[in-house]
Amino acid sequence: MASVFVSGNMAAAIGARQAEVNVVAAYPITPQTSIVEYLAKFVADGELDAQTIPVESEHSAMAACIGASLAGARAFTASSSQGLALMHEPVFAAAGLRLPLVMAVANRALSHPVTIWSDHSDSMAERDSGWLQFYCETCQEVLDTIIIGYRVAEDARVLLPAMVCLDGFYLSHLSEPVSVPAIEDVRRFAPKSAPKYPILDVDDPKSIGLVISPDFFTEFVYDKHASMSMARDVTEEAFAEFERMFGRRYSHLESYRIDDAEVVLVGMGTMAGTIRVAVDGLRARGMRVGALKIKTYRPFPGEEIRRALRGARVVAVVDRAVTYGTGGIAYYDVARELVNESPHPLLLDFVAGIGGRDITVDTINRVAEQALAVSLDGRRDDVTWVDANKETLAIWGLALR
Amino acid sequence: MSLKIRDLPNEELVAPGNSGCPGCGATMGARMAMKVLGSRTIMVNGTGCMTVNYGVLAAARFPYLHMLFETTGAVLSGLDAGLRSLGKREGVTLLGWAGDGGTADIGFQSLSGAVERGHKFVYICYDNESYMNTGGQRSGVTPYGASTTTCPAGKRSIGESRPMQRRKDMVEIMAAHGIPYAATASLAFPMDYMAKVKRAAEVDGPSYVHLLSPCPPGWGSNDELTVEVSRLAVETGMWILYEVVDGERKFNKRLKTLRPITDYLKTQKRFRHLLDQPEEIEKIQSFVTKRAERLGLLG
Numbered sequence: 015m016a017s018v019f020v021s022g023n024m025a026a027a028i029g030a031r032q033a034e035v036n037v038v039a040a041y042p043i044t045p046q047t048s049i050v051e052y053l054a055k056f057v058a059d060g061e062l063d064a065q066t067i068p069v070e071s072e073h074s075a076m077a078a079c080i081g082a083s084l085a086g087a088r089a090f091t092a093s094s095s096q097g098l099a100l101m102h103e104p105v106f107a108a109a110g111l112r113l114p115l116v117m118a119v120a121n122r123a124l125s126h127p128v129t130i131w132s133d134h135s136d137s138m139a140e141r142d143s144g145w146l147q148f149y150c151e152t153c154q155e156v157l158d159t160i161i162i163g164y165r166v167a168e169d170a171r172v173l174l175p176a177m178v179c180l181d182g183f184y185l186s187h188l189s190e191p192v193s194v195p196a197i198e199d200v201r202r203f204a205p206k207s208a209p210k211y212p213i214l215d216v217d218d219p220k221s222i223g224l225v226i227s228p229d230f231f232t233e234f235v236y237d238k239h240a241s242m243s244m245a246r247d248v249t250e251e252a253f254a255e256f257e258r259m260f261g262r263r264y265s266h267l268e269s270y271r272i273d274d275a276e277v278v279l280v281g282m283g284t285m286a287g288t289i290r291v292a293v294d295g296l297r298a299r300g301m302r303v304g305a306l307k308i309k310t311y312r313p314f315p316g317e318e319i320r321r322a323l324r325g326a327r328v329v330a331v332v333d334r335a336v337t338y339g340t341g342g343i344a345y346y347d348v349a350r351e352l353v354n355e356s357p358h359p360l361l362l363d364f365v366a367g368i369g370g371r372d373i374t375v376d377t378i379n380r381v382a383e384q385a386l387a388v389s390l391d392g393r394r395d396d397v398t399w400v401d402a403n404k405e406t407l408a409i410w411g412l413a414l415r
Numbered sequence: 416m417s418l419k420i421r422d423l424p425n426e427e428l429v430a431p432g433n434s435g436c437p438g439c440g441a442t443m444g445a446r447m448a449m450k451v452l453g454s455r456t457i458m459v460n461g462t463g464c465m466t467v468n469y470g471v472l473a474a475a476r477f478p479y480l481h482m483l484f485e486t487t488g489a490v491l492s493g494l495d496a497g498l499r500s501l502g503k504r505e506g507v508t509l510l511g512w513a514g515d516g517g518t519a520d521i522g523f524q525s526l527s528g529a530v531e532r533g534h535k536f537v538y539i540c541y542d543n544e545s546y547m548n549t550g551g552q553r554s555g556v557t558p559y560g561a562s563t564t565t566c567p568a569g570k571r572s573i574g575e576s577r578p579m580q581r582r583k584d585m586v587e588i589m590a591a592h593g594i595p596y597a598a599t600a601s602l603a604f605p606m607d608y609m610a611k612v613k614r615a616a617e618v619d620g621p622s623y624v625h626l627l628s629p630c631p632p633g634w635g636s637n638d639e640l641t642v643e644v645s646r647l648a649v650e651t652g653m654w655i656l657y658e659v660v661d662g663e664r665k666f667n668k669r670l671k672t673l674r675p676i677t678d679y680l681k682t683q684k685r686f687r688h689l690l691d692q693p694e695e696i697e698k699i700q701s702f703v704t705k706r707a708e709r710l711g712l713l714g
Contacts, residue, residue, distance in 0.1 A: 039493060065496035070528030074489035077482070081459070081493025084480060087500050087666040089493070097621035107483055214478040214494065216455040216507055222482035223467060392536065 016194045022185035025153040025192050026092060026118040026178065027052035029160030031062045032200045033116075036087035036190045039067035039078035043097040045182035046120040048308045050092055053141075065316035072408060076104035076117075083113040084222065086213045088164065088206055094182060095122035095136045097115040098253060102140065108175050109144025109238065111223065112211050114167035114204020115175040117145075119335075120186040121283070123369040131409055132182035134283065138343050139267040144238050146176040146245055147312040149282040153190040155309075156180050158262060161195065165252045167205035173211050174238065183293070183370070188401040195260050246313045253339055266315035268307040269299060269322050275304030277385045278323055278359075280331040280348055282308045285366075285373045289332070303382050308344065316351040323359055330385040332373070332400075341365060341397030363397040377401050379404035418610040420518070423450045423594050424503065428476045440628030441541040442468050443602055445512065448539055451613045452508050457494060461487035461513035461522050464548045464630075465541075480536045485521040487511040487538070488529030496533040508616050509536035514628075516546045519555040530592045530621045537615045538623050540585060543630035549605035551633040555583040558653075560695060561685045568688040570601035573695060579702045589623040590659040596622035597668075598658035602629070603646035611658060627654050635684020647679040652707045670713055676700050 020028065026049045030038065038057075040050040056062035065082075075091045098119060108115055123133040131193045137147060146166065152157045156178060163176035176382050180186055195203075205293040212220050226234060228236060246266070253264045270290045272278050279289050286307035297301040306322055308315070323329050329352065333342025341363040352358040367373040380400050396415060404414045428449040441464050449456065454477050460466065462484040468474070470481045482490050491511050498504040511529075513522055518540040526538065546552040548646045552565040557580045562568035566575045584640035589597045595618040600608035608626065614624035629636055629644045636644050646653035649668055653676060656668040676699055680686035689695045707713055 028581070037493065037496045039489075041497070063500075067492050067532065069489060069492065070524060070531075074486070074492070074525050074528055077486035077489035078493035078496070080482075080486075080497075081490035082497030082500070083493075084490075085494050085501065085503070087497035089497065103483060106487060149703050214480055216457065216478060218455070219476060219478045221470070221479040221481070223470070224473055225470045275580050354480045389540025394696045 017191055018192050018194060019155060019189055021189045022153045022156050022180045022188065023048040023120065024052055025157040026160060026180065027056065028192070028194055029157040030090045030116070031056050033074050033088065033089040033161050033204060034062070034196055034197065034201070034206065035064055037065045037067065037079065037082035037089040038091065039069050039075045039082065039089065039233055040091045040093065041069050041072045041075050041097060043072070043094045043184045045122060046092045046097070046118065049118055049120070050387070065304065072100040073104060075369070076101040078110060079115050080111060080113060081102060083115055084111070084214045086209045086215070089115050090117070091404050092118040092120065094120045095124055096134045096372070098140060099124060099260060103146065105140055105143045112173040113175055114164065114173060116163040117175065117177050117261040118160065119177050120180045120182045121179055122182040129369045130182070132184055133368045133370070134179070137177060137179045138335040140177065141312065141343070143330060144174055145312065146174055146242070147179060148176065149179045149311055150185060150310055151284055151286045151307065153185065153188065154192045154262065155264070156185065157192055157194070158256065158260070158264065161200055161204055162249070162252050162256055162264070166245060166249050168204070169248045170210040171246050172241050174241055174245060179283065181284040181411070199259055203255060227305055242313045246310070246315060249310060264309065266310035267318050267322055268284060268309060270305040272304030272322060272326070274302055274304040275326055276329045277330060278304045278306050278326045279381060279385070280306045280308065280329060280344070280379065282311060282344060283334065285332060285334065288373055288375060289378050292375045292382065295375065296379065296382050301382065301386060311344065314347050319348060319351045320355060323356070326359045327386065328362060328385045329359045330364055330381050332364045332366050332378070332381055334367045336365055336368065360388065363398050365397055366401045371401055373401070418451070418606055418613055420606065421488055423609070428454055430474045431481070432472045432478055433468045433474040434471050435464070436632055436633040437610070438629070438641040439464070439468065440543060440602055440630060440641050441465055441514070442645065443641065444539070444626045444628055445540050445607055446509070447609050448612045449498055451609045452510060452537070452616055455506055456508040456510050458510045458512055459487050459494065461485065461511070463514035463517050465512060467548065477593060482519055485525055487513045487517060489527035491536045492529045492532060493512070495536060501690045511536055511538035513540060514547070515540060515542040515544060516554045516555045519585050519641050527592065530589060530594055532535035533620050535619065536621055537612065538621065539612065540623070541626045541628035541642045541702070543628045545633060547630045547633040556585070560689050560699060562688060574685070574688065586623065586625050586659065590662070593662070594621050594623060595619065595659070595661055598624050599654065599656055600626045601644050601645045601649050601650060601654060601656055602626070604656060604668060607656060613674050633685070635687070636643070636682050640682060644679070644682050647674070647682060650674045651676045651679040652703045652712065653679050655712060656712070666712060670707070671706060672713065673707055676703055
């Protein structure tokens, strides 16, 4: 197993290379661009035997991946923000056609105002598309999750595409030492077997993508729902096998010092590491705080969430995306799992890190301090914009609640 | 062009049971195209009438993808690359099939990109000159004076008011991409049409055939007159049969004289309001006559 020092974007490209993708179709957008540049260079240098399609838009990138997948090829793309939003229509179609694509998403906020910096609003807008979604914290995790993504997506029990999300710049442009699994091992872990879904084959002609009446549409949707639910177990199997073969352990959730925690701080993506560092500091000050990272966001690991948060007095979810007028988005997924638990923890909703605002240890400390204060007097409040700037809002005549 | 009717197979790759309207030009066109392309053809069909015609009862006996409206070119690109990557490209014809909306409007970018990149496929646009699958709204190729639901003729409207010379000319646009083959075609000249489809499949690279495809419910023409309406379009000079082979233009049907355009217009309700407006008829006739003379269509 070779070790290299690479960025998150390079790790994504290496993941696709080691998975021996057949077709790469993508369109440049910051901060994703270098992923497909690296892949193009791999192909140019003979390190990857694949067809690259430098398409004229992200919409066509996804459509071309759909075409390639329907030819029976393993296809890969990557995007961010506006690009992912432009793909929205064929993103749903890929899931509906049950095509096992893998896409790296270098998370970036959606315009307007124009920004190139990170939050989760782009991938959250595709949350209900029928794609698996994994949020990564390290470059190694990006590389590994792309390989795991193919294994899970291509599993006959799943046949749904997978998004591997990495926070733009925080991870896409962060360099770390990364261990590269050997191609022979990846072949054994995620073998390219004959497609388990209908393809466009002149020797076995089928009509694909037909019109479906209300007599059947619900069942098609239910089938996707059931497969997404099944993907929880299939992904667990993949995590276990990955650990056996490569020695690195992944799980839907990663908990840190939660066993006796009064307050558990929940987050996704790169903020997870910051939260753990903050937890150590808070613990040193005598606060019983723990951390829970959600790696697998779709399918949502509900049972694991309930198990992990049983016994906590307060659960504070920190979201890097907003559902307007309400609050954080992952907050609702967590709350849904806990609402019928008895007793259930007090749930707190925090929004932070929007449009590239750094989530620092100080940000997390403020979340924890508020969560502890609330837990003492038992009050709950609306969503807390923990890092919003009161002075700026005051200029606009807005008060921060 | 030496395609003979006896060369055509009896086999019907488009099965009975399609849900097309009576007299549908698109279903006729697809049937004829598949006669020459054969069963080792994969069709990618951007959403449109054909989604309904063949997509409800799966009337195709060849691999057929019903795909999003604007994605025909991009999906063909992916199929071309995917089959190549697997060593399965040889002996397979890729056919893109979309209407004028899916080609000249919403699918324009995707088609232009696919053609520019040089993927190998045959693309046939069945042009019924508006969005007929949604009930007949104007498109970028709706002819001057046609009444559609989004440019209806009325007291203050001639119908489609864009000048005739600005109708989006897809064959010329495709030819401008430098592709080896682009052509127009008509259902009234089936051997010419099928020979063009055959040639389009034989060239190396993307090729484009633009088929005028009368739509009886949308045009207000009689179901049984689809071929006749197609013929009148050619004989009046409203529709010119030609091909562009490696940049060289050649007429496939020269005319001794032009029939008056009213012979064509009066077959269709969408033009009926023009018939009592002699100045409008004259405007269209003058454009068509001058164009034929300028191009050297006559003689």
